[in-house]
Amino acid sequence: MKILLVDDSRAIAMVMCARLESFGHEVRHAANGQAAIDLFQAEAIDLILMDIEMPGMNGFEATTRIRALEGHEPWAWTPIIFVTATDTDSNLVTAIEAGGDDFISKTVSEAVLQAKMKAMSRIAALRSRLSQANRKLQDQANRDGLTGLLNRRAMDLQVDTLWEQAARAGRPFSLLMVDVDNFKRYNDHYGHLAGDECLRAVANCIDHCVQHAHDDRTALGAFAARYGGEEFAVVVPDAAPGVHAGLASSLVEAVHALRIPHEKNGDFGVVTISIGGACIDPTAGHVKELFRQADDLLYKAKESGRNRAEV
Ligand code: GH3
Ligand code: MG
Ligand code: MG
Ligand code: MG
Ligand code: MG
Secondary structure, three states, X not given: OEEEEEOOOHHHHHHHHHHHHHOOOEEEEEOOHHHHHHHHHHOOOOEEEEEOOOOOOOHHHHHHHHHHHHOOOOOOOOOEEEEEOOOOHHHHHHHHHHOOXXXXXXXXXXXXXXXXXXXXXXXXHHHHHHHHHHHHHHHHHHEOOXXXXXXXXXXXXXXXXXXXXXXXXXXXXXXXXXXXOOHHHHXXXXXXXXXXXXXXXXXXXXXXXXXXXXXXXXXXOOEEEEEEOOEEEEEEOOOOOXXXXXXXXXXXXXXXXXXXXXXXXXXXXXXXXXXXXXEEOOOOOOHHHHHHHXXXXXXXXXXXXXXXXXX
């Protein structure tokens, strides 16, 4: 484990440090509460051994603050053991109320210290498995199973946040609505399995273009999502007007260049997409207006022959 040892006494810290290292742990030392918080934020710590009496911020206060920092993360819980010379009832109660997990005396025997460290390693291992599983579940909940792109739910959440940010910064916000042309006929002609493969390839191509799109060498910060069925959305949160138009035509070209055979797609003979793209000032309109405009322009792109972008 990586242990954060918080103690204002250099002598005690050196003794404890040597013992913990002899059990195979890695130790970081902080000589006061604030230094402990700084180290905790800078490094991945598995366990904290916390002194109580320290000049400035004491151990109770430092513990309360560390617990507040952990508050945003669902599985974050770093075991904190108080180490003190005065293990009175009132100290024990205050320690637990501040968010401490255990309490040991400064004169603790080597055997007991080692046993407690073992128990805490088990907690640290469990916590790390939970946090990994949680991250995996979160990722699964945000992604579309077929294409691996962000799903509609995740996109809506992202758009809300980015829209607010763009409004505060007074920057334009762009959206491209992408729809595969005559895709019903593709399924009818080639079958649904081939249809799925085709959607995967188109999604991949769009994602690749969006990830590599640059505006004068600056990455756009844009992302693609599966909006539903054979429709995709590309969110361009911080684009100068016109940038979204360039991206839209490069997407149309890139999908056409895949040359995926589609005999029933009019004269094109290959799979194509149509795009409606809108760019609006977030302080002057609602996000629904952005989607409505993009949708109208997509309809126009379909009407005027497909395999094109209207922006
Ligand atoms: P348009 O050019 O006007 O967009 O015509 P279209 O045929 O693409 O539009 P329409 O909305 O009539 O048909 C969309 C088709 O997309 C129908 C649906 O079966 C198919 N589709 C939607 N999701 C999936 C999917 O996940 N896999 C497959 N294979 N097909 C899908
Ligand atoms: Mg002290
Ligand atoms: Mg459609
Ligand atoms: Mg349709
Ligand atoms: Mg379509």
